[in-house]
Amino acid sequence: MITLHDISYLRLGCRDLDQMVDFGTRILGLELRERTATHAYLRGDNSAFNLCYIQGDERYDASAFEVPALADLAQAEQELSALGIAVQHGDEAACEERRVDAFISFTDPNDNRIELVYRPHVTGVRYFPSRDAGITEFGHFGLHSRDIERDLAFWTEVMSARVSDRIGDGALLRIDEVHHKIALFSSDTTGVQHVNFQVASIDDVMRAWYFLQEQGVPIVFGPGRHPTSTAIFIYFLGPDNRVYEYSSGVKRITDEAGYVPRHFEMKPSSFCMWGARPNVKEFSE
Ligand SMILES: CC(C)c1ccc(C(=O)O)c(O)c1O
Numbered sequence: 001m002i003t004l005h006d007i008s009y010l011r012l013g014c015r016d017l018d019q020m021v022d023f024g025t026r027i028l029g030l031e032l033r034e035r036t037a038t039h040a041y042l043r044g045d046n047s048a049f050n051l052c053y054i055q056g057d058e059r060y061d062a063s064a065f066e067v068p069a070l071a072d073l074a075q076a077e078q079e080l081s082a083l084g085i086a087v088q089h090g091d092e093a094a095c096e097e098r099r100v101d102a103f104i105s106f107t108d109p110n111d112n113r114i115e116l117v118y119r120p121h122v123t124g125v126r127y128f129p130s131r132d133a134g135i136t137e138f139g140h141f142g143l144h145s146r147d148i149e150r151d152l153a154f155w156t157e158v159m160s161a162r163v164s165d166r167i168g169d170g171a172l173l174r175i176d177e178v179h180h181k182i183a184l185f186s187s188d189t190t191g192v193q194h195v196n197f198q199v200a201s202i203d204d205v206m207r208a209w210y211f212l213q214e215q216g217v218p219i220v221f222g223p224g225r226h227p228t229s230t231a232i233f234i235y236f237l238g239p240d241n242r243v244y245e246y247s248s249g250v251k252r253i254t255d256e257a258g259y260v261p262r263h264f265e266m267k268p269s270s271f272c273m274w275g276a277r278p279n280v281k282e283f284s285e
């Protein structure tokens with residue numbers, strides 16, 4: 001099995017890089033660390049970056065996970081190849097572009113682009129937010145799934161993720177103590193479905209609610225509280241039409257051996273215990 005240490009970054013294609021830098025800094029509150037003609041690196045913690053927007057194909061995206069040792073990349077390649085999954089090695093230029101020492105890439109059974117990285121660069125310079133959104137870290141992301149049982153089998157049996165909870169046929173998967181780092185939801189497409197940043201408290205979620213409205217940013221769900229992770233949340237749309245989420249208070253699962261995943265019914269009350277209704281296709285009944 002492949003052991004994932006943590007989420008590393010997302011690479012997100014976009015049509016208008018300036019627009020995404022403006023959204024990432026002025027609205028999301030991320031720090032712009034570096035910018036080239038085609039790439040913008042933004043972060044909400046001390047990593048070299050969490051999100052890299054890339055000028056070009058807006059449908060392009062890739063998600064990356066850190067593995068603990070260099071040997072894990074070779075081991076992962078062997079396991080993936082044995083399953084008939086083609087693996088590419090990142091060359092020096094591609095590693096430099098990702099701020100990592102080494103990586104491999106492949107597509108999962110849903111054609112989602114996945115990268116496994118060794119030694120993602122961390123900075124000694126603390127995250128300096130461009131607005132006081134209260135971001136504490138890059139939290140998790142959602143992935144589209146066109147065949148949930150197939151993809152769940154891949155993520156749990158090959159990538160060693162564990163199911164924390166299911167909502168309908170969707171699944172919230174953990175790779176460490178945090179309730180989930182990956183949310184797998186049924187859809188008819190591929191790629192990253194939503195991007196979550198953790199914020200410090202309910203105050204930051206509620207402040208965001210007023211701020212986003214003032215800025216004319218479409219809010220698609222919340223404010224509310226997830227009964228699954230118990231986090232308080234708000235979801236909104238970026239100009240790239242991707243869904244972004246702030247949440248606070250995600251629970252940790254410390255009793256790894258004793259934890260039994262729960263199966264929530266596919267009802268709005270399983271997504272929000274306060275009564276908010278999602279205006280997001282993948283989260284609707
Ligand atoms: C609506 C989605 C997929 C969802 C559901 C539950 C949680 C949570 O328990 O925190 C999420 O973060 C989600 O994004």
Ligand SMILES: [Fe+2]
Nearest residue numbers: 140183196245
């Ligand atoms: Fe989420």
